Amino acid sequence: RSSDLDYAERARDLTGQYARAEAESPTTLLPLALVAAHRGDLELAREFAEQICTLAEVHKTQLCAPAAMLGVVDLWSGDPEAAVANFAAAERIAAAGGGDGFDPSMCWWRADQVEALLELGLADEAAGRLDSWEAAGRRHRRDWVLAHATRCRGLVAVSRGDIDESLAALAEAVTRHEAAGDPFGRARALLARGVVRRRARQKRTAREAIEAARAGFEAMGAARWAERAREELGQSG
Numbered sequence: 001r002s003s004d005l006d007y008a009e010r011a012r013d014l015t016g017q018y019a020r021a022e023a024e025s026p027t028t029l030l031p032l033a034l035v036a037a038h039r040g041d042l043e044l045a046r047e048f049a050e051q052i053c054t055l056a057e058v059h060k061t062q063l064c065a066p067a068a069m070l071g072v073v074d075l076w077s078g079d080p081e082a083a084v085a086n087f088a089a090a091e092r093i094a095a096a097g098g099g100d101g102f103d104p105s106m107c108w109w110r111a112d113q114v115e116a117l118l119e120l121g122l123a124d125e126a127a128g129r130l131d132s133w134e135a136a137g138r139r140h141r142r143d144w145v146l147a148h149a150t151r152c153r154g155l156v157a158v159s160r161g162d163i164d165e166s167l168a169a170l171a172e173a174v175t176r177h178e179a180a181g182d183p184f185g186r187a188r189a190l191l192a193r194g195v196v197r198r199r200a201r202q203k204r205t206a207r208e209a210i211e212a213a214r215a216g217f218e219a220m221g222a223a224r225w226a227e228r229a230r231e232e233l234g235q236s237g
Contacts, residue, residue: 026055026063033069037076038184040224046073064090068109075112076224080119087113104136104145111148115155123159130156144185147176151189154196163200170196187216191229198235207233 033048049069056063071086087109094107104110110133117126130152137145154169170193177186194209214229 024055026052026059026061026066029055030065030069037069037072038220038222038225040222040227042073042077042224046070049073062093062096064093064106064109067093071109071116072112075116075119080116083112083116084120084122087116103140103142104133105140105142107133110145111152114152118155118159123156126152126159127156143176143180144182147173147180147182147185147189150176151185151192154189154192158196158199163196166196167193167200183216183220184222187213187220187222187225187229190216191225191232195232198232 029048029052033045033052036042036048037045049066052063052069053066056066067086068090071083071090074080074083074086090109091113110129114126114130117123117129130149133145134149134153136142137149150169151173154166154173157163157166157169170189173189174186174193177183177189190209191213194206194213197203197206197209210229210232214226214233217223217226217229
């Protein structure tokens with residue numbers, strides 16, 4: 001939404017007023033990159049991510065965000081192999097700083113990392129990354145993390161052929177995302193639920209879930225995700 005972009009730009013301007021170095025902090029660009037990616041402007045998101053990488057080098061600081069942001073852009077652009085490589089780079093930096101011993105919300109890319117691994121057929125590795133993140137989410141009582149972890153549980157289950165377990169997890173994920181105030185995550189869970197239902201030949205309920213996902217993405221201005229939902233509707237007949 002335009003308000004999200006406005007907030008990101010205002011945050012950057014405010015941070016710049018207190019900067020002591022000539023080059024701005026790399027973290028000021030992360031909100032802009034995230035907003036661009038969610039709105040579907042992946043080229044702009046990649047530009048911001050690359051600028052973050054450059055600024056991190058200028059400031060000689062080790063940050064997870066640059067590689068993680070590139071990983072998200074790669075995944076959403078249809079390149080899971082590149083995404084896995086960038087997520088691995090982010091994980092190495094996170095591990096050096098304590099990894100899952102810190103707030104799991106700081107590893108905000110973990111759900112997308114799990115999806116990228118699953119797309120490459122690496123279900124065991126995906127489950128391993130998910131286990132540690134979900135456990136940290138429970139320790140720290142992070143509802144947002146647990147909502148995404150539950151959605152990923154559904155994706156891992158369907159990758160292993162367990163349709164019933166997948167649908168149960170995705171139904172729970174929809175509820176958890178709603179409770180956490182995460183409409184984007186809810187729409188992703190609905191989309192996944194619809195795709196799995198279609199695989200189970202539950203055509204009517206599959207369309208209902210995907211339609212709900214499409215409406216959710218469109219309401220947020222997540223254009224690329226809304227288009228993906230429309231493509232899934234086309235496949236469901």
